[in-house]
Amino acid sequence: MWGIFLESVVIFKNYMGYHENHFLAGIYLLALLYLWLTEKDRRRRVLFVYAPTLILILFFCPLFRKVFVRLMEDSETYYRLLWLLQMSIVSAYGLIRLMGRHRRIGLAFACLAIVACGDYVYDSEHISRAQNAYHLPQEAVDIVDMIEPEEGRITVLVPADLIYYVRQYSTDIELPYGREMLIARWDYYNAMYEAMEEAEVIDTKTFAELARAYPCAYVILKEDREMREPLTDYGYSVYGQVGAFVIYKDMTL
Amino acid sequence: MASVISFIFWLLVIPFCIGLIPANFIPAEKRSPGFVLLSGYFGMWALFEIAAVPAVLWVEYDNFKIASAVFTVFTLLAAAAGVVLLYRNGKAGAPGLILGTRVTAVAKRFFAGTGVEWLLFFVLLGFQLYKAVAFTSFDGDDAYYVVESLLAQEAGVMYRILPLTGGSTGLDVRHAMAVFPMWTAFVSVRAGVHATIVSHVVMPLVLIPLTYLLYYEIGRILFVKMPRTGGKQIGKEQLQDAGRSVSGRENLPIFMIVMAVFQIFGNVSIYTNETFFLTRTWQGKAVAGALVIPALVWVFLLIYDKGVKNGRTDVGVWILLVCVNMTAGVCSSIAVFLVCLLVAVTTFCLAVAERDWKILFKVGAACIPNVVYMGIYVFMAYSYLL
Numbered sequence: 001m002w003g004i005f006l007e008s009v010v011i012f013k014n015y016m017g018y019h020e021n022h023f024l025a026g027i028y029l030l031a032l033l034y035l036w037l038t039e040k041d042r043r044r045r046v047l048f049v050y051a052p053t054l055i056l057i058l059f060f061c062p063l064f065r066k067v068f069v070r071l072m073e074d075s076e077t078y079y080r081l082l083w084l085l086q087m088s089i090v091s092a093y094g095l096i097r098l099m100g101r102h103r104r105i106g107l108a109f110a111c112l113a114i115v116a117c118g119d120y121v122y123d124s125e126h127i128s129r130a131q132n133a134y135h136l137p138q139e140a141v142d143i144v145d146m147i148e149p150e151e152g153r154i155t156v157l158v159p160a161d162l163i164y165y166v167r168q169y170s171t172d173i174e175l176p177y178g179r180e181m182l183i184a185r186w187d188y189y190n191a192m193y194e195a196m197e198e199a200e201v202i203d204t205k206t207f208a209e210l211a212r213a214y215p216c217a218y219v220i221l222k223e224d225r226e227m228r229e230p231l232t233d234y235g236y237s238v239y240g241q242v243g244a245f246v247i248y249k250d251m252t253l
Numbered sequence: 254m255a256s257v258i259s260f261i262f263w264l265l266v267i268p269f270c271i272g273l274i275p276a277n278f279i280p281a282e283k284r285s286p287g288f289v290l291l292s293g294y295f296g297m298w299a300l301f302e303i304a305a306v307p308a309v310l311w312v313e314y315d316n317f318k319i320a321s322a323v324f325t326v327f328t329l330l331a332a333a334a335g336v337v338l339l340y341r342n343g344k345a346g347a348p349g350l351i352l353g354t355r356v357t358a359v360a361k362r363f364f365a366g367t368g369v370e371w372l373l374f375f376v377l378l379g380f381q382l383y384k385a386v387a388f389t390s391f392d393g394d395d396a397y398y399v400v401e402s403l404l405a406q407e408a409g410v411m412y413r414i415l416p417l418t419g420g421s422t423g424l425d426v427r428h429a430m431a432v433f434p435m436w437t438a439f440v441s442v443r444a445g446v447h448a449t450i451v452s453h454v455v456m457p458l459v460l461i462p463l464t465y466l467l468y469y470e471i472g473r474i475l476f477v478k479m480p481r482t483g484g485k486q487i488g489k490e491q492l493q494d495a496g497r498s499v500s501g502r503e504n505l506p507i508f509m510i511v512m513a514v515f516q517i518f519g520n521v522s523i524y525t526n527e528t529f530f531l532t533r534t535w536q537g538k539a540v541a542g543a544l545v546i547p548a549l550v551w552v553f554l555l556i557y558d559k560g561v562k563n564g565r566t567d568v569g570v571w572i573l574l575v576c577v578n579m580t581a582g583v584c585s586s587i588a589v590f591l592v593c594l595l596v597a598v599t600t601f602c603l604a605v606a607e608r609d610w611k612i613l614f615k616v617g618a619a620c621i622p623n624v625v626y627m628g629i630y631v632f633m634a635y636s637y638l639l
Contacts, residue, residue: 080587
């Protein structure tokens with residue numbers, strides 16, 4: 001039970017970003033404490049004080065965590081219990097109560113505190129300027145435009161860089177493997193993936209055999225991808241190039 | 254142009270008309286355009302759950318087309334019912350379904366002296382919308398959820414094709430019962446716009462303002478004491494008195510600014526609902542965290558705040574609670590459990606604080622759809638054992 005409790009503590013710390021010196025939770029707990037001491041309306045106490053406190057207690061309760069994991073068959077989503085704390089609403093309400101009549105100066109201090117303790121979402125490495133209306137990399141769109149069949153579906157082997165995007169643009173393109181192979185902790189095995197991504201230098205013969213087994217009408221490789229022999233020696237021809245990606249067409253199909 | 258009209262129809266007109274139904278069954282002083290639109294959305298999503306989940310589970314071919322047709326009939330009927338109620342109220346001279354007892358004079362007073370704060374809030378909101386449209390946020394789960402929407406749009410089927418690769422698949426109940434991507438697909442089909450564009454561009458433009466509208470409604474209850482008229486039409490003098498009694502309204506824009514700053518700087522980890530809200534706005538789980546769970550706070554405020562007695566006039570709020578509960582199932586299977594937990598904890602505390610044990614039964618009844626949802630989930634997930 002102690003071990004389960006410590007796991008919950010780690011989840012809480014990760015959620016709140018303590019390891020990266022973010023202390024938004026501090027603002028929340030301060031607001032919660034202030035409301036504990038000052039909120040007189042018992043209905044609001046229930047919503048903004050008792051319920052969040054009970055949720056917090058439940059979150060750290062090892063027995064509750066065991067039940068949750070058993071019911072949901074998933075321990076990875078346990079952190080979502082913290083969504084029930086309503087951090088932003090409770091913090092905003094508590095801070096405004098704390099400000100009293102000093103609204104503008106209080107607002108400035110509240111915003112400064114949130115900025116100092118939080119993290120700017122748009123700084124994320126995952127956010128970049130959109131290249132098109134689909135919000136997909138333009139290279140993925142251009143490649144699919146080149147190879148998409150007029151009718152029916154085809155299987156295409158694409159490098160990991162494109163795997164998330166190709167089918168978001170067209171479901172007529174099927175893949176030998178998908179995103180599941182890129183999540184290491186899911187621990188899937190796929191021979192085609194091993195040949196394509198894990199091999200330092202692609203063994204062209206085995207690679208071509210595996211790709212034909214699906215069969216992949218096109219193989220897309222980065223231009224600097226090392227291969228024992230050129231793919232063109234195995235019945236493929238260069239169909240085109242988009243940016244750093246070379247598109248090979250299987251001429252035997 | 255036809256696409257824009259279609260978006261306006263399905264994302265504004267239809268939910269607004271549906272929202273007139275619960276608005277008809279609440280006291281006039283609780284009514285507002287925000288209440289109508291928000292409750293309309295929750296009502297619409299609840300209808301979508303009724304139309305789509307059985308089709309997902311028990312129809313093998315063209316299940317999306319069938320669910321879309323059923324949902325279209327449901328929504329049009331509900332919207333028509335809302336319009337009829339609006340017309341009947343207007344004819345009877347009752348307080349308006351949309352504005353309730355509030356009129357322009359109060360609305361003008363509402364913004365008086367807080368223009369700068371409101372301007373600042375709208376700048377923050379505009380900034381978030383600009384970022385949502387001009388910037389892209391990579392999320393690996395899109396390879397599942399967005400592709401599911403696109404598959405429904407292009408192939409007309411729900412959850413029968415593996416989104417990651419394109420192979421056929423058995424039903425993955427955990428994801429299949431959360432039909433939010435199918436609603437996105439429905440909107441995409443009706444507007445004739447690629448589902449990926451709808452997910453990444455249109456949905457943020459709808460869901461971000463909608464979420465702030467919910468925060469506004471919560472703030473309105475927390476910081477603005479609305480005139481109480483007991484559902485009767487009020488005269489000019491009473492209205493002025495009511496206007497004078499408005500207190501703390503200056504805090505409302507402050508609340509909205511703090512909420513907006515909290516969302517923008519809430520990215521302390523990839524797990525927070527603030528991060529989900531602005532980086533995966535279009536995914537059901539983000540909607541669950543940013544919109545559905547706070548909506549429960551709103552509903553509880555509506556039920557209990559201002560000391561309004563529960564009774565026939567609050568039926569609309571209970572309808573709303575049922576719809577919010579059902580929307581949780583549309584968004585995510587785990588959200589159903591989360592919502593039940595929050596409702597249970599809050600209701601238990603309320604029952605103790607208010608010495609009102611009846612509330613346990615009332616809220617319990619409003620959670621029946623969640624129990625049914627979880628029952629179906631468990632049955633489908635473990636039916637292979639039978």
